[in-house]
Amino acid sequence: MSELARAIEALLFISPEPLDQATLVEITIESPAEIGRAIDEIRARHGADTGLELAEVAGGWALRTRPDLAPVCDRLRARPREDRLSPAALETLAVVAYLEPVTRREIGRLRGVDVDSTVTSLLERGLIEEADRDQPNGPMRYQTTTHFLQRFGLARRGDLPTLERFELTGPEAKAILSRLQQAELIAEAETGDT
Amino acid sequence: MSALTASAALTQRVEIDLFQGPFDLLLTLLLRDEVDLLELPLADLVEESVTPGQDERWDLDAASQLVLLLAAMADLKGRRMLGEDVEDEPDVDAIAMREALSARLVAYAPFQRAAAWLADRLRAAEGPRYRRVPPGTATPVPVTDDPARLRAAMHKMVEAPPVPSLDHMGVARRPLPELLGRLRESIARLREVSFDAMVRDCDRLEEALTLLAALELVRRGEADLRQDVPFGDILITATR
Numbered sequence: 001m002s003e004l005a006r007a008i009e010a011l012l013f014i015s016p017e018p019l020d021q022a023t024l025v026e027i028t029i030e031s032p033a034e035i036g037r038a039i040d041e042i043r044a045r046h047g048a049d050t051g052l053e054l055a056e057v058a059g060g061w062a063l064r065t066r067p068d069l070a071p072v073c074d075r076l077r078a079r080p081r082e083d084r085l086s087p088a089a090l091e092t093l094a095v096v097a098y099l100e101p102v103t104r105r106e107i108g109r110l111r112g113v114d115v116d117s118t119v120t121s122l123l124e125r126g127l128i129e130e131a132d133r134d135q136p137n138g139p140m141r142y143q144t145t146t147h148f149l150q151r152f153g154l155a156r157r158g159d160l161p162t163l164e165r166f167e168l169t170g171p172e173a174k175a176i177l178s179r180l181q182q183a184e185l186i187a188e189a190e191t192g193d194t
Numbered sequence: 195m196s197a198l199t200a201s202a203a204l205t206q207r208v209e210i211d212l213f214q215g216p217f218d219l220l221l222t223l224l225l226r227d228e229v230d231l232l233e234l235p236l237a238d239l240v241e242e243s244v245t246p247g248q249d250e251r252w253d254l255d256a257a258s259q260l261v262l263l264l265a266a267m268a269d270l271k272g273r274r275m276l277g278e279d280v281e282d283e284p285d286v287d288a289i290a291m292r293e294a295l296s297a298r299l300v301a302y303a304p305f306q307r308a309a310a311w312l313a314d315r316l317r318a319a320e321g322p323r324y325r326r327v328p329p330g331t332a333t334p335v336p337v338t339d340d341p342a343r344l345r346a347a348m349h350k351m352v353e354a355p356p357v358p359s360l361d362h363m364g365v366a367r368r369p370l371p372e373l374l375g376r377l378r379e380s381i382a383r384l385r386e387v388s389f390d391a392m393v394r395d396c397d398r399l400e401e402a403l404t405l406l407a408a409l410e411l412v413r414r415g416e417a418d419l420r421q422d423v424p425f426g427d428i429l430i431t432a433t434r
Contacts, residue, residue, distance in 0.1 A: 016325050055322065067321020077323075085316070087309065094308035110302055152312060153319030161311060166304035176303075177296040178222050184292065185225070186262055 004030055005041040009063070012042070018060030018150075058149035059156045092118045093127060093148070098163050101131035101141035127151070206260065210238045217243060221263065231271050240264055373400070373407040381417055381432040389428035 001009070007028055011019060024035050039061060043054040052063050065073050085093070092115055095107050108115045119142065122128045131143040144157065154160070168176070206217045212234060213220050220239075223229040243260060380387045389408065393401040408430050411417035420429045 014325075053322070062324060064322040064324050070321045070323065073323045085313075090309040090312055091305055094305045094312055097312070098305065098308060110305065112298055112302070150324070151319065152315045153322075154315070160308070163304050163308065166307035166311070168300055168303045172303075173296075173300045176299050177292070178218065180292050180296055181225055182218065182221055182263075184288070185221070185266055186259065 001041050001045060002038060004028060004034060005038040005045075008035065008038050009042050009045075012054070012061060012063040015062070018058050018062040020060035023060070055153075056155040057153060058146045088118050089122060093122060093144070096122075096128050096142055097144050097148070097160060100143040100157075102143075103134075103139040103141050105139060107142075206243055206256075208239060208242045210235060210242055217260070217263075224267070231267070232274055234267070234271065236264075236268055236271055239267075370403055370407060370410075373403050374410060377404065377407045377411060377430065378416065381411075381430055386429055386431045389430060392430075 008024060011024065011027065021032055021035060024030075025032055028035065030038075039054065046052045046054050046063070048066070051066060051069060053066050055062050055064050057064075088111075091111065092107060095110055096102055099106065104115055104119055107119065119128070123130075123142075126145055127148045128142045129145045131141045133140060149155075149157065149159075207215065208217050208220060213223075213229065220229065224231055224234070243264070377387075377392065380392065389404070393404050396404065408417065408419060408428070411430070412419055416433060418431045418433055420431065421427070422429075
């Protein structure tokens with residue numbers, strides 16, 4: 001391994017946060033290209049047969065344990081029980097991740113329900129944060145956090161499949177309309193006078 | 195969200211003379227008046243759709259939904275045959291509402307699928323562990339090399355807290371029996387005393403207690419009260 005790769009490996013080992021390129025450039029006084037090569041060296045060194053892996057997460061690089069070692073790692077350090085995210089929380093999170101920065105009202109309009117409590121709980125869990133206001137005195141807009149990227153293993157903000165990939169096809173959209181018609185018919189039958 | 199999930203009842207295939215195909219298609223055609231409800235052999239349809247196949251079993255939800263739909267059809271057909279006024283004209287509001295709801299569901303569906311993708315992602319990202327506590331940042335336990343100071347500091351923990359003082363609450367109270375005795379003594383000596391004179395140097399509480407004592411004497415039949423003018427002085431007179 002090159003001297004630079006050794007240095008960066010040491011930095012990644014002691015850092016509690018992922019280190020981004022700018023930080024590494026600043027500390028090592030090397031060019032981004034050199035750092036990129038060193039990162040590749042470190043990645044190659046930590047193969048599947050080792051205990052650590054180099055991961056690109058939350059806008060930087062981090063040395064972390066390999067997923068299959070989770071059970072033994074948890075025997076050393078009890079893992080804080082991750083609170084389960086409800087479907088409503090996940091859907092709200094998806095809306096924020098794709099449309100950020102986005103206001104509560106915009107989220108609510110899309111979801112068709114009041115989202116105040118869901119947004120508050122996501123804020124408390126540190127998965128979203130206040131971003132800015134569109135205009136002075138305007139409503140607060142929200143965005144996802146670094147913690148969100150870490151927890152979902154995303155390399156950077158916007159590291160998501162395109163939303164188009166999830167769109168309904170024509171027949172699927174038509175099916176929704178016809179199911180609504182059927183649902184109305186059922187509702188009519190249930191409440192209809194005899 | 196149930197509107198998004200296919201129901202077993204609706205995808206059930208039916209085969210009657212008039213129509214062969216999935217049940218929901220028949221329903222759609224009926225709703226669009228492309229199949230005339232009056233011509234639909236309802237009995238055949240019921241027999242066809244409610245009789246399970248050789249080796250399939252119905253689940254309760256699917257069966258009940260189907261029965262409900264068939265009942266709705268029978269109801270509608272019955273009314274049409276009797277020439278009852280059935281709303282043939284489609285309700286414009288209902289259609290607009292349905293279309294708006296459908297558009298909203300279609301617009302929202304990608305986010306629901308994105309949420310499912312995120313959930314998968316969350317499961318996949320559960321394995322790796324990161325360094326959490328950076329070395330050297332834990333706050334050191336404060337130690338002092340002076341045992342006397344340590345003892346002085348710890349002594350505060352075992353000291354009994356001071357008893358709270360009630361001095362500020364020091365209102366001399368005259369208990370009712372004492373006032374009663376004083377009043378009884380006064381009227382025994384003077385036959386008649388003025389209430390105002392009795393409470394001349396008393397505070398409001400003693401004044402109230404004196405009045406209670408006077409009333410108590412009246413109740414026991416030892417005194418009479420007389421007040422000549424409203425809010426005026428009260429004369430307490432001995433009865434014996």
